[in-house]
Amino acid sequence: MASQTQGIQQLLAAEKKAAEKVAEARKRKARRLKQAKDEATEEIEKFRQERERAFKEFEAKHMGSREGVAAKIDADIRVKLADMDRAIQTRKDPFILEILQYVYNISPEVHKNYNHK
Structure with a gap:
């Protein structure tokens, strides 16, 4: 019986050792796995920084x-606005005179569709 107990003890010890291993x-x-994940994260960050740097160089x-x-x-906007201002200044006086001509030279007429009975 002592050898049986000793055998059981050996089996339990072996099982414990196996569980520890x-x-x-x-x-x-x-x-x-953690180390691989950290290395992958670091590599991804380096790649991202490299691509961002390359993009900024391209953009510049x-x-x-x-x-x-x-x-x-x-x-460009200032140049275009200055051109418009010059165009307005050169054409403003003739345009105003033309408008005034239309206002001053009114010839009242009866409309052709008007039927006076």
Whole structure:
């Protein structure tokens, strides 16, 4: 009976050892997964930064800076407004005179569809 108890004790000890090894293996696997996830996150962040830098270079090369584009648009608008002002100034007097001619030279007429009975 003592050998049976001793055999059971050995089996329990072996089972405990196996459970510890399985638990340790699970911990190692979890650490490896976490490490792989961290490395992947770091690599993704590096890739994102590289692509963002490349985009900014492309944008600066082809479009200039946003401030530069805004300044160019403002300058274009100012030029167009100045052109419009010049056109108004050169055509204003003749236009006003023409309008006044229409106002002063009214010739009242009866409409052709008017039937006076």
